[in-house]
Amino acid sequence: MNKFTKVKDVQIAYIGGGSRGWAWGLMSDLATEGALSGKVKLYDINYDAAYQNELIGNRLKDRVDVVGQWDYEAVRTLEEALTGSDFVIISILPGSFDEMHSDVHLPEKYGVYQSVGDTVGPGGLVRALRTIPIFVDIAEHIKEYSPNAWVINYTNPMTLCTRALYTTFPEIKAIGCCHEVFGTQKLLASMLEVLQGIENVDRREIDINVLGINHFTWIDKASYKGTDLFPLYSQFVDKYHESGFEGSEEGHWMNNHFKSAERVKFDLFKRFGLIAAAGDRHLAEFMPNTWYLKNPEKVREWKFGLTPVKWRKKNKQELIEKSNRLASGVEPFELNPTGEEGVDMIKALLGLGELITNVNIPNKGQMNGVPLETVVETNAVISYDNVRPVLAGKLPDSINNLVIRHVHNQEVTLQAALGQDKDLALQAFIQDPLLSTLTPEEAAELFEEMLGNTREYLNGWELQEV
Amino acid sequence: MNKFTKVKDVQIAYIGGGSRGWAWGLMSDLATEGALSGKVKLYDINYDAAYQNELIGNRLKDRVDVVGQWDYEAVRTLEEALTGSDFVIISILPGSFDEMHSDVHLPEKYGVYQSVGDTVGPGGLVRALRTIPIFVDIAEHIKEYSPNAWVINYTNPMTLCTRALYTTFPEIKAIGCCHEVFGTQKLLASMLEVLQGIENVDRREIDINVLGINHFTWIDKASYKGTDLFPLYSQFVDKYHESGFEGSEEGHWMNNHFKSAERVKFDLFKRFGLIAAAGDRHLAEFMPNTWYLKNPEKVREWKFGLTPVKWRKKNKQELIEKSNRLASGVEPFELNPTGEEGVDMIKALLGLGELITNVNIPNKGQMNGVPLETVVETNAVISYDNVRPVLAGKLPDSINNLVIRHVHNQEVTLQAALGQDKDLALQAFIQDPLLSTLTPEEAAELFEEMLGNTREYLNGWELQEV
Amino acid sequence: MNKFTKVKDVQIAYIGGGSRGWAWGLMSDLATEGALSGKVKLYDINYDAAYQNELIGNRLKDRVDVVGQWDYEAVRTLEEALTGSDFVIISILPGSFDEMHSDVHLPEKYGVYQSVGDTVGPGGLVRALRTIPIFVDIAEHIKEYSPNAWVINYTNPMTLCTRALYTTFPEIKAIGCCHEVFGTQKLLASMLEVLQGIENVDRREIDINVLGINHFTWIDKASYKGTDLFPLYSQFVDKYHESGFEGSEEGHWMNNHFKSAERVKFDLFKRFGLIAAAGDRHLAEFMPNTWYLKNPEKVREWKFGLTPVKWRKKNKQELIEKSNRLASGVEPFELNPTGEEGVDMIKALLGLGELITNVNIPNKGQMNGVPLETVVETNAVISYDNVRPVLAGKLPDSINNLVIRHVHNQEVTLQAALGQDKDLALQAFIQDPLLSTLTPEEAAELFEEMLGNTREYLNGWELQEV
Amino acid sequence: MNKFTKVKDVQIAYIGGGSRGWAWGLMSDLATEGALSGKVKLYDINYDAAYQNELIGNRLKDRVDVVGQWDYEAVRTLEEALTGSDFVIISILPGSFDEMHSDVHLPEKYGVYQSVGDTVGPGGLVRALRTIPIFVDIAEHIKEYSPNAWVINYTNPMTLCTRALYTTFPEIKAIGCCHEVFGTQKLLASMLEVLQGIENVDRREIDINVLGINHFTWIDKASYKGTDLFPLYSQFVDKYHESGFEGSEEGHWMNNHFKSAERVKFDLFKRFGLIAAAGDRHLAEFMPNTWYLKNPEKVREWKFGLTPVKWRKKNKQELIEKSNRLASGVEPFELNPTGEEGVDMIKALLGLGELITNVNIPNKGQMNGVPLETVVETNAVISYDNVRPVLAGKLPDSINNLVIRHVHNQEVTLQAALGQDKDLALQAFIQDPLLSTLTPEEAAELFEEMLGNTREYLNGWELQEV
Numbered sequence A, B, C, D: 001m002n003k004f005t006k007v008k009d010v011q012i013a014y015i016g017g018g019s020r021g022w023a024w025g026l027m028s029d030l031a032t033e034g035a036l037s038g039k040v041k042l043y044d045i046n047y048d049a050a051y052q053n054e055l056i057g058n059r060l061k062d063r064v065d066v067v068g069q070w071d072y073e074a075v076r077t078l079e080e081a082l083t084g085s086d087f088v089i090i091s092i093l094p095g096s097f098d099e100m101h102s103d104v105h106l107p108e109k110y111g112v113y114q115s116v117g118d119t120v121g122p123g124g125l126v127r128a129l130r131t132i133p134i135f136v137d138i139a140e141h142i143k144e145y146s147p148n149a150w151v152i153n154y155t156n157p158m159t160l161c162t163r164a165l166y167t168t169f170p171e172i173k174a175i176g177c178c179h180e181v182f183g184t185q186k187l188l189a190s191m192l193e194v195l196q197g198i199e200n201v202d203r204r205e206i207d208i209n210v211l212g213i214n215h216f217t218w219i220d221k222a223s224y225k226g227t228d229l230f231p232l233y234s235q236f237v238d239k240y241h242e243s244g245f246e247g248s249e250e251g252h253w254m255n256n257h258f259k260s261a262e263r264v265k266f267d268l269f270k271r272f273g274l275i276a277a278a279g280d281r282h283l284a285e286f287m288p289n290t291w292y293l294k295n296p297e298k299v300r301e302w303k304f305g306l307t308p309v310k311w312r313k314k315n316k317q318e319l320i321e322k323s324n325r326l327a328s329g330v331e332p333f334e335l336n337p338t339g340e341e342g343v344d345m346i347k348a349l350l351g352l353g354e355l356i357t358n359v360n361i362p363n364k365g366q367m368n369g370v371p372l373e374t375v376v377e378t379n380a381v382i383s384y385d386n387v388r389p390v391l392a393g394k395l396p397d398s399i400n401n402l403v404i405r406h407v408h409n410q411e412v413t414l415q416a417a418l419g420q421d422k423d424l425a426l427q428a429f430i431q432d433p434l435l436s437t438l439t440p441e442e443a444a445e446l447f448e449e450m451l452g453n454t455r456e457y458l459n460g461w462e463l464q465e466v
């Protein structure tokens, strides 16, 4: 479609604009896209970090290899960031790595291991309790200062962040974006190479129908150029179920340290018949802990990694140093398209061509078998000022049963966070599959301690005295 | 309401008419009800047992204390039983106590204990696989020989038996009946006596709204003569949570051996805020096995009983002997109204007054938050040739999450039974909360062995060779 | 059911307490009901009328034939009336008979006749535009001063009055009550007498399932003591289709002047197969004007009456005079139970026995085929602090099509009234079946003039200058 | 997307393969599409016509300007046509022009004019009664002989033809296709030229959201390259409301004789606020006959045409002669792409690139406010072996009310046709808006006569003797 070709003066508010991963990614993607130009306002509770990104971003302007011209400006308030914005990008860390340390590692006392700890499981749930009030606040600001802007969220727990935005401001135009499905498309592309010798298949050429919730999404239909990929995948799984398949995620810009051998994905296929479309580290956390996360040895057998928070802390230090070098110009900023679709979405929403991709938005009927209004992940058609979900159908009942208990638990978590209701939050907590081997008393004890560790973010809650 | 007062020539088909518990109960109830008379055709795969019941039933006719006159006739085929019937009562034992022994006790090898084993859990699921084909067959016969009869089912697993009837013959007029909710009404009546000194409250005076699935039904509203019972129940639970409350089920005609101290019910109330409306033995089986069924010691602490199948076998022997005595007239048949509502329902369906009570029927919108068409237990208005559910609303999301995983699992079990699909059945099996501490491999192993033990009833299934 | 027997100190707020029909009816019903006593606060925009009713009501206290003791007190504000009330009764005339004159008679210029003009049709729609803001105001006051009270509305247009209450205050506990269905039950009782010689059947003995919207409700199942009434009704219709059947409504307390010969009802049965359950005067207004209201001659042929507003005006004068006589004691107040169920409902809501009857409340699934939340009329079970609709099912598509166009039109009317949006109101107006022979231009002209005549009640609307 | 580029050996069954309009159009479209080749089997109840098309089609093979190579073969049975087919195209005339003459012109006796008479209105309804059994038969054959083929229907009444296919064979993969929406996109393109001087806008560049039923579809969102078209359209309507706008449909391959000046469309926009997306001739038939079809003079004022069946008869003669010339080679076949999307859809379904366009399929939730399973027209994403509707949302209630009465009427018509139930069919007939000025007696009379004229196609119906 020969749409119009260029839009100037786009204004983007970046919440979490001091980030050293996602913000740099966005700079790269904007710099290499010639169709857009404008301004990015960087807002962060750490203003200095945002300011450093202002310096880094503005250094790009004079470079010959940069085709997209953008001004970067760190601002001190949400209001300033949002006012006049056409798009709002949210990519924040709710709390610090100290809270995350408690989320991820405290449950290990009870033999409960988590590979990521930011989505479901005890860590994901407590993170959600901490994050929802922040997103309520963001939504209220958007309602006041940029009600017509399109909002793109990258923060986890994706489902509940997006749900909190819509609950607070139902008319918000928000979409939650995540690259996990892309990873599975790439795996299918690798499969085509391995099994059929077809090289250089772009993941976008893999047509899929996706349905589920973020990080626990499923593919029930996949094809490549007129070929149904399910029979092939079945072969593929048979071949690599035991050994695992390595290599598909190489070079993924964010995931270098997060590889897996896809054995969890293969096992889920053998047991349930559909392709789970997220990294194994995420998938494992949605199942009872006797399945894939029983203990570190089992995890090693399943060939995926536990991501210790101490690694995140170390990595952060390295990024701070890199940030200093980039800001001062000692190290040149390397243009490195991320493969994320944020900029593609912005283009589509501006009218520069239609895009069909998976997004996280409230269920208006696109996914049967889960309650309306809960946030689900399916394909949508994105075009000028418009995001319309594609009807994705219904998961088979047995898989739906795996998914829907998380959907309900997330709803309860949302209600608990909005009502600052510890009893209710505990009702969700004790139903999490990762805790299914604990007694309710043990679960309650763990919950109390975890809440205590994040108490700073739980204004208004009645917590036990320390 | 002064309805008309008497209906003659009612014809009832009793499937499972050789039963020595339910059949005698029905005889009692019919004999003490003056408004009805007619004929009961007794059908049983054990014709001799049915015939003995024919003898027992017909002995009642001459007694002065009998106000309801009925002929009993044992018949040799379903067709004979059904033809011309106005009502069909189904109360069968699917398989023998040998299969039930495997259902209930085999999982103990893996540390999985079951108090009843006929509804959910590994035992309930395997029992369902065995029972569904029988109910498909019954439904096909009803469709052919008595499509307009009202069908009252007492057989467990109630939900899936009723679901199988409707799936096979969607126009069937069937209701599933169970007395567990009555027991909870009686508990509330006892509470009124204990806390307020109000004596002799009839359970029917306790107004309740019930919603859920059979044996896992919940009360979210209860009143007695203009008094809300929830604050009282809260007091009651506080008082008896630790010690348990005994005495409410005394003298229940069937449950003498099945008492509990209601501690599970009280614990669920403390944790979730609603009144669970079934016996503790049933309730415990719907929760993860770490909660109430962790091991026999724990069960004793929670003060409810495991019902060993060897007790059932012994009990059966005693009943056979009693049956001989009753048939020969050596022992007189004692008229003992059961408290079941089957006969009340029959009266209402014939136009002899309206009845509001809880029934198990497909969800046509009476219960929000669970899929349409699945069988749910709520109140209904029963009147002439008519059963109309009352809108029961929706469970709170956290309780709904406990319930709905069973709903989905039962749907998968149904599909597996209808399709003779072992893989699908296993998908349900490994999701049962009572098995949540097993690895999927252990669960699969147990499943295989349990299926083998019931193979006689699994025509058409591909099972491992013995 | 032997419920508790007496409730004292009930407080009722009567909005429209100066009424000379419904208020006197309530006094009668309360005076003859021994189970209740308390106080009625009479609020009316015409305080003097309310005060006169205070005098009339309080005169009852000393009478020996009065078994229910009530104090009556006229109050000057809604706040005073509502504060402390357990029940709120709403029975008002929105606007005066002058506005009603325009509603009913102005359309006659275009050949459009209306028999009542208070529900649908041009008159009903304009009346709704006038009434909705009043009900919004009432609902806001209830929300503030008596949020837990049960609200019983008698005002027309019933559907939109009730809808406006719920839209404004979604947690309101309101029910809309109307006797039209009772009239149809009485017709069926008369039928039993005429066709079968069964005398003195109470309308409550006629079991029915009702579904539809107020004044356009339908019966799809009717029985009397175990007999299906549909075959009988078919005979009855064949017999009286041409001549009409007279006599069934004799002595109805309100309807003496509003008789019909049921020919519209019979014709609808012949054409569509179900029993329409409202007076012919109402039913006729829901159909295209070519059907029953083509012109006064046709109306006479169909044997129902047009109620001219001048009759209402005259009748009002007579009632004022009667009111004076009653207040002064010159004329004794005659105790005359109305047959309305308001007091029965109050008893049931207080816990004095369960009641199943038809009510107007938002659709929560009790009626399929019409949108959720719109107000529908079906049976409900009324018990202590509880109104639960009974699942009524779905109308056949062809009848549903007659009903649903009014449902949608009423929704549009509601939106127009809430948004003071004349264009939107006109979109509903031109779709009313009574106007189906007009061109859109004619309809728009009529609408403009009708709106002008009720402009006093349309604050905030942009209307043409006079 | 660089999909694979060519598919050979595609097999198409063409039902109605003797057609002289649509079949030639398909030949043109296939001949000019280089990505596909294969065989078309032509089936027609008029075998000779199909055979002549075989000759015409096969003449194309040797031509240098033809890039798509296809064999054409006339076959004598549906079975032969369907067996082995990948695609089935249905484009038939149900009955002859004699029946159509009755459909269109008989109602004129009662002052009821129809511009097309093939969709709704008295003509559309009677045509549906005649057509549905034919489509039931086709669906049964497809179920047996080509259950996996994709079926593309062009026959009217589109909604009921498609609905009949799915009712008969629920797993059918059928889509109903119509170019009326394209015409409205072209109108918007013309508007851009007229108002903004933007030339040569392709209709595919006009992004729209469509929702409704065939020939009564609505656009609630339209943009061109990042510009919202609604404000422009409002200007456009203001400018041309009175005069009409001519020229947008010039050269449309089928519609040369069917032009309009869009005044109906403009009037609907002024009254209801959305863009009606079909030709005025169709739109007018969905509204009461007092609106646009009151009489031939009014029609002329609204500037659209009544299509007399005698024109169709004459046109048919001309086409027969042209067919002879084409078959014999006297006249060369002119390659003339139709602008229809059938071939584009076939390509997309084969995996040759994704297509988003409007289709008629059962409502699975893509359109709120109309019953599930009824056939609606919305956008869908078409890709390899997959048609997934895009969530289109809900029409405003006032427009929905215009649409939904046809939806319900069509459902009743379907049931009547399937059940050969004249009473039921009449219930739909008398509710058609085009008959809203008739009395029910007049409507019944007309109905009887119209049915009589199509009796040849109403096997099993009880009709009056002639």
Ligand SMILES: [Mg+2]
Residues within 6 Å of the ligand: A156, A158, A177, A178, A179, A180, A215
């Ligand atoms: Mg993610």
Ligand SMILES: [Mg+2]
Residues within 6 Å of the ligand: B156, B158, B177, B178, B179, B180, B215
């Ligand atoms: Mg039971």
Ligand SMILES: [Mg+2]
Residues within 6 Å of the ligand: C156, C158, C177, C178, C179, C180, C215
């Ligand atoms: Mg009324």
Ligand SMILES: [Mg+2]
Residues within 6 Å of the ligand: D156, D158, D177, D178, D179, D180, D215
């Ligand atoms: Mg068309």
